[in-house]
Amino acid sequence: MSLLEQLNEKATALGVPLGAHLDIxxxxxxxxxxxxxxxxxxGEMATEEIKDVLRQLADxxxxxxxxxxxxxxxxxxxxxxxxxxxxxxxxxxxxxNAVMIGEAxxxxxxxxxxxxxxxxxxSHLAEVHDAITKLPGSQRRTVEAIRRLRAHxxxxxxxxxxxxxxxxxxRAVKQLAEELGAEFVIDPTITPMLNGDRSVMNLGISGAxxxxxxxxxxxxxxxxxxxxxxxxxDDDVLDxxxxxxxxxxxxxxxxGDVFPCVQFPMPCGNLRRQSFREIWWRSPALTELxxxxxxxxxxxxxxxxxxxxxxxxxxxxxxxxFRGPSSPDCQKSFARTGIPSAAQLRSGSSAPRTVTGLVQIxxxx
Amino acid sequence: xxxxxxxxxxxxxARTLGEETVIMSTADSxxxxxxxxxxxxxxxxxxxxxxxxxxxxxxxxxxxxxPEEALDDAKAFVEKLAGHGILLISDSPVSGGGSL
Numbered sequence: 001m002s003l004l005e006q007l008n009e010k011a012t013a014l015g016v017p018l019g020a021h022l023d024i025x026x027x028x029x030x031x032x033x034x035x036x037x038x039x040x041x042x043g044e045m046a047t048e049e050i051k052d053v054l055r056q057l058a059d060x061x062x063x064x065x066x067x068x069x070x071x072x073x074x075x076x077x078x079x080x081x082x083x084x085x086x087x088x089x090x091x092x093x094x095x096x097n098a099v100m101i102g103e104a105x106x107x108x109x110x111x112x113x114x115x116x117x118x119x120x121x122x123s124h125l126a127e128v129h130d131a132i133t134k135l136p137g138s139q140r141r142t143v144e145a146i147r148r149l150r151a152h153x154x155x156x157x158x159x160x161x162x163x164x165x166x167x168x169x170x171r172a173v174k175q176l177a178e179e180l181g182a183e184f185v186i187d188p189t190i191t192p193m194l195n196g197d198r199s200v201m202n203l204g205i206s207g208a209x210x211x212x213x214x215x216x217x218x219x220x221x222x223x224x225x226x227x228x229x230x231x232x233x234d235d236d237v238l239d240x241x242x243x244x245x246x247x248x249x250x251x252x253x254x255x256g257d258v259f260p261c262v263q264f265p266m267p268c269g270n271l272r273r274q275s276f277r278e279i280w281w282r283s284p285a286l287t288e289l290x291x292x293x294x295x296x297x298x299x300x301x302x303x304x305x306x307x308x309x310x311x312x313x314x315x316x317x318x319x320x321x322f323r324g325p326s327s328p329d330c331q332k333s334f335a336r337t338g339i340p341s342a343a344q345l346r347s348g349s350s351a352p353r354t355v356t357g358l359v360q361i362x363x364x365x
Numbered sequence: 366x367x368x369x370x371x372x373x374x375x376x377x378x379a380r381t382l383g384e385e386t387v388i389m390s391t392a393d394s395x396x397x398x399x400x401x402x403x404x405x406x407x408x409x410x411x412x413x414x415x416x417x418x419x420x421x422x423x424x425x426x427x428x429x430x431x432p433e434e435a436l437d438d439a440k441a442f443v444e445k446l447a448g449h450g451i452l453l454i455s456d457s458p459v460s461g462g463g464s465l
Contacts, residue, residue, distance in 0.1 A: 091378035113391030
């Protein structure tokens with residue numbers, strides 16, 4: 001077991017929110033066609049409110065902190081917040097489109113000891129990328145910013161979200177990431193908007209395209225291992241839970257709302273009315289979520305994919321029942337193995353046409 | 366042998382969970398887990414308290430170990446962390462780790 005696995009096990013046993021994702025704004029200077037947020041900035045937490053939230057998270061044991069948005073650098077106090085977070089000894093990841101990162105910002109990010117900067121690059125072709133972000137010149141500015149960050153020694157991770165608009169560009173983006181000295185993550189995921197609007201999911205790639213991606217060695221490594229069916233379902237598996245959301249991970253919106261995860265918009269409380277500790281330990285929603293083990297899932301507990309499925313309870317929640325299947329993950333399991341999930345067998349939909357869910361694959365470097 | 370003083374580097378992320386501490390170097394993302402004895406030394410690393418005093422007050426008083434053995438182990442421990450840039454060692458008191 002790695003040190004990080006040991007750490008997560010310990011945090012689970014202690015009930016510690018080891019990781020937190022804090023969106024400091026939902027405003028953005030891009031208008032990505034697949035974005036799951038609206039961009040209303042009214043009512044955002046003020047600087048001192050955010051600092052108070054950070055103190056509360058540190059006090060509760062949070063170690064990994066993702067500062068995101070929207071575009072976090074649109075806030076004039078973004079670096080003040082980052083500096084405060086680092087003074088509290090968080091391991092900070094910054095998620096940004098990077099178009100506002102010039103030389104001074106890159107130097108400051110390095111100076112602050114930000115662990116990683118995560119940036120989406122949709123295509124190696126500027127016209128494709130810019131058509132997705134709807135910001136002319138954004139691909140050039142983003143790539144230039146990555147070069148600046150790398151020149152300062154900052155670790156950068158490039159995410160390539162796959163859509164109909166940019167399908168077929170992933171290999172070239174991976175090559176670009178290698179040229180830039182950045183990590184590469186491919187993400188064939190389109191997520192419903194947090195307000196429940198699912199229309200953006202029509203942008204997702206087809207089932208055949210997903211199958212192609214999941215069988216490509218440069219994206220998944222050992223294909224025979226990655227795509228091998230695993231049918232062992234024992235008590236250890238059934239006593240487990242789907243993911244860390246609400247167990248060791250929390251999401252906080254710019255307005256102080258607490259969810260289990262950014263992909264799991266189940267209201268748990270608001271930091272303008274309650275302390276984080278009170279929400280984390282006493283929220284009825286979180287208490288209910290934590291009580292659910294895989295054996296309690298009405299469909300997935302009987303599925304042959306249960307042992308290795310990446311089932312996202314947040315996406316299941318957005319489909320109406322967090323104890324139910326997450327259809328994007330059923331599609332992923334089917335694309336990997338060719339074996340329909342229990343939910344697909346029940347509904348007779350084993351050959352879905354559109355990928356709609358949270359699927360992330362760490363690319364090989 | 367003269368005493369040494371230890372302080373926490375600013376180039377780290379750290380959090381104490383229960384009696385253990387996780388530390389990550391921001392330079393190379395190396396992760397360390399300190400056991401309760403290591404945590405006791407780490408939390409007392411204020412740059413002004415001699416290591417021998419930390420060992421006496423935080424280690425020997427709390428754990429069953431001889432002062433000589435504890436100090437030898439503590440020196441090896443702090444030198445290891447210093448080698449990764451996690452701790453700063455000085456032969457005179459300092460005001461603490463660097464600022465961001």
